[in-house]
Amino acid sequence: MTPSTERNSIATSLRMMHSFRGQGSAMSLSPGLKKSDRRHPTMAFSQPPSIGPSLVRHRVRPELTGLVAGIVGHREQASQPVTRRQVAGSLMPLVLSSGPTLDVVHLSHGAGEGRHDSFVAGLMPGWATTSFSQVQLSVQIYLTPLGILRLLGLPGRELASSVVSLAEAAPAFNQDFLEQLWDRPTWGKRFELVDRKLLSLLSGGLSPDPSVAWMWRQIQGAGGRARIGDLIEQTGWSERHATSRFTAQIGLGPKAASRIVRFENALRALRKLPAARVAAEFGFADQSHLVREVHRFAGVAPTDLLREDPPTAHSAIGSGSERLPPGQDQSPVRPRRDLSPQG
Numbered sequence: 001m002t003p004s005t006e007r008n009s010i011a012t013s014l015r016m017m018h019s020f021r022g023q024g025s026a027m028s029l030s031p032g033l034k035k036s037d038r039r040h041p042t043m044a045f046s047q048p049p050s051i052g053p054s055l056v057r058h059r060v061r062p063e064l065t066g067l068v069a070g071i072v073g074h075r076e077q078a079s080q081p082v083t084r085r086q087v088a089g090s091l092m093p094l095v096l097s098s099g100p101t102l103d104v105v106h107l108s109h110g111a112g113e114g115r116h117d118s119f120v121a122g123l124m125p126g127w128a129t130t131s132f133s134q135v136q137l138s139v140q141i142y143l144t145p146l147g148i149l150r151l152l153g154l155p156g157r158e159l160a161s162s163v164v165s166l167a168e169a170a171p172a173f174n175q176d177f178l179e180q181l182w183d184r185p186t187w188g189k190r191f192e193l194v195d196r197k198l199l200s201l202l203s204g205g206l207s208p209d210p211s212v213a214w215m216w217r218q219i220q221g222a223g224g225r226a227r228i229g230d231l232i233e234q235t236g237w238s239e240r241h242a243t244s245r246f247t248a249q250i251g252l253g254p255k256a257a258s259r260i261v262r263f264e265n266a267l268r269a270l271r272k273l274p275a276a277r278v279a280a281e282f283g284f285a286d287q288s289h290l291v292r293e294v295h296r297f298a299g300v301a302p303t304d305l306l307r308e309d310p311p312t313a314h315s316a317i318g319s320g321s322e323r324l325p326p327g328q329d330q331s332p333v334r335p336r337r338d339l340s341p342q343g
Contacts, residue, residue, distance in 0.1 A: 070317025
């Protein structure tokens with residue numbers, strides 16, 4: 001099926017769905033709502049009748065391990081506007097759209113509200129609200145902070161807390177590339193083109209400081225519970241210098257980045273375990289501390305978030321964490337002792 005045929009098929013399905021609209025009900029965000037209403041953290045998020053989302057996951061090439069966490073083909077259509085909460089996370093989407101746009105209705109932190117087609121979102125210390133009408137058709141590349149440096153050649157600080165157009169953040173994925181991508185008739189052919197582009201970018205990006213890369217991997221490996229002071233001590237840098245270098249390259253300071261990683265892991269655990277146990281096992285001072293962190297990074301209390309069950313980058317790629325090649329030494333310096341989780 002060609003992209004034009006695919007889009008025509010979507011439009012036909014939508015007309016059929018509109019004819020059956022009376023057989024079901026759904027809550028949707030009215031385009032006429034005031035901006036203050038759109039920002040309210042407990043607003044109703046729509047779940048209209050839809051076909052999808054349909055996700056096609058592509059295996060990441062070994063050369064891109066630690067830089068690209070996942071590549072997904074995304075196709076979704078709905079008979080009414082769909083509004084979703086996007087919670088904070090450690091992976092950054094590079095979205096290659098076939099044309100349909102996504103509205104970033106609200107960002108709790110940062111800049112980039114508005115209508116986007118193809119874009120990159122940087123590391124976010126908060127949550128967002130997005131909305132679309134009728135159709136989404138895109139390839140989504142989920143980058144790690146190290147991938148932003150190596151593949152896009154951008155220091156993380158330049159993208160952090162921002163949603164940026166593809167032309168500005170990743171000019172290698174230009175209009176010619178997008179036309180080639182969507183001229184290909186299958187997801188497999190599209191993924192082949194994306195792979196070739198990503199591999200070609202490996203040699204032209206920025207290399208992170210070995211100590212910064214090591215600190216990031218330690219934070220990831222410990223699920224956000226590594227003691228930041230101990231990590232900094234291992235690098236041999238002063239706290240001020242380590243924080244400055246880490247922030248410039250990753251996008252947020254080591255403590256803020258660690259909080260996001262811990263939130264991601266705690267959110268997965270909350271789907272299976274009581275909040276009190278999650279708070280204890282993930283190093284929160286108490287359950288109220290956990291609730292405050294969830295509210296900070298998702299905009300609502302844990303019970304409301306679980307009720308909504310919004311999609312995340314990790315649920316899209318079907319993985320809990322980024323993986324390193326077997327036997328790869330991820331440390332630029334030899335730790336003098338084991339780093340215990342922080343309390």
